[in-house]
Every structure is written in structure tokens, then in C-alpha cells.
Amino acid sequence: xxxxxxxxxxxxxxxxxxxxxxxxxxxxxxxxxxxxxxxxxxxxxxxxxxxxxxxxxxxxxxxxxxxxxxxxxxxxxxxxxxxxxxxxxxxxxxxxxxxxxxxxxxxxxxxxxxxxxxxxxxxxxxxxxxxxxxxxx
Numbered sequence: 001x002x003x004x005x006x007x008x009x010x011x012x013x014x015x016x017x018x019x020x021x022x023x024x025x026x027x028x029x030x031x032x033x034x035x036x037x038x039x040x041x042x043x044x045x046x047x048x049x050x051x052x053x054x055x056x057x058x059x060x061x062x063x064x065x066x067x068x069x070x071x072x073x074x075x076x077x078x079x080x081x082x083x084x085x086x087x088x089x090x091x092x093x094x095x096x097x098x099x100x101x102x103x104x105x106x107x108x109x110x111x112x113x114x115x116x117x118x119x120x121x122x123x124x125x126x127x128x129x130x131x132x133x134x135x136x137x
Contacts, residue, residue, distance in 0.1 A: 001033045008033035010041060012056050026056050038079060038094040042067050049083075051096050059096040068109065080110045080129060091115070091127075099131045 002009045007029035032044040039054035048062035066084035079094035089107035091099040106118035110129070117133070118124045125135035 001035070007031065008043070010043060010052070010056070012054075026052055026058075036081070040081070040094075040096050051092070053096060080115075082107055082109055089117075091131075093129070099129065100127070 002011065008031070009029060010026040010033050012025065026041070026043065028043075028045070030043040030045055034042045036042070040059075041052040041054070041056070043050050043052065045062060047065065049064040049067050050058060050062045051060040051064070051067075052058050064083045064085060068082045080099060081092045083090055083092060083102065085102040087105070088102035089104040090102035091107070091110075093099050103119060104117045105120050106116075106124070108116040113129050114126045116124060117127045119133075123135060125133055127133050
């Protein structure tokens with residue numbers, strides 16, 4: 001990723017050469033660009049985020065209002081990412097696939113294999129990394 005004049009350009013580069021050889025890029029300039037430890041690339045234009053994989057293939061368009069970078073996204077012990085669309089939360093796995101859509105009104109960060117969640121009209125409960133819900137009766 002290269003920042004120039006306050007905008008980011010994202011390139012696929014040869015990691016073994018110095019200086020890095022620019023092979024391909026994600027079209028466009030972005031207000032922000034980040035990469036997590038699993039290789040997902042997150043780019044922002046204005047207030048929306050999109051997600052690309054390490055080969056610069058777009059996985060999700062600009063529909064995310066928030067991606068949690070300071071927590072699970074960059075925690076190498078946790079492979080799942082919490083995101084927000086409007087006033088709801090959901091989770092992506094390490095490949096950028098949906099574990100759940102944005103259905104939770106409250107959602108914590110994964111701690112190992114489980115996360116505390118709250119669905120509308122339900123008591124708080126837990127969800128595992130496979131997207132299975134557990135609620136007390």
C-alpha cells in the first residue's frame with residue numbers, strides 16, 4: 001500500500017524483491033487501506049468499506065459502515081472479524097466469508113471459539129465460530 005497526497009493505492013507486490021515490484025493493483029484511490037494478519041485487505045472510500053483478498057480479488061463491495069481493526073481483525077489468535085452495517089453487527093471468517101449477516105443488535109469480539117451476542121427480541125447468548133447460537137432457556 002502506498003499513500004500519496006492523502007490517498008492510498010493498493011498493489012500486489014513480489015514480497016521477495018527489493019524494492020517491491022508492482023505487479024497489479026486494486027483500481028482506484030482510497031481514503032484508507034489496511035491489511036490484517038490473515039491477508040484480507042480492507043479499503044475505505046468516504047464512510048464505506050470493501051474487502052479484498054491477498055490476490056486483490058474483491059470479496060465484498062463498499063457496504064460495511066465499520067470494520068473492527070483495533071481488536072479481532074489484527075489479533076493473530078482470533079481469525080474472525082466483526083463488522084457493522086447500519087445499526088447491526090455480523091461476523092466474517094478468516095477468508096472473508098460471512099459467518100453471519102448483520103443481524104445482532106449487540107456483539108462482542110470473539111474470545112477463542114465463542115462470542116457473546118444479542119439478537120433483537122431475545123436474551124443475550126453466545127455464538128461459536130461455525131455460527132451456531134446458544135441461548136439459556
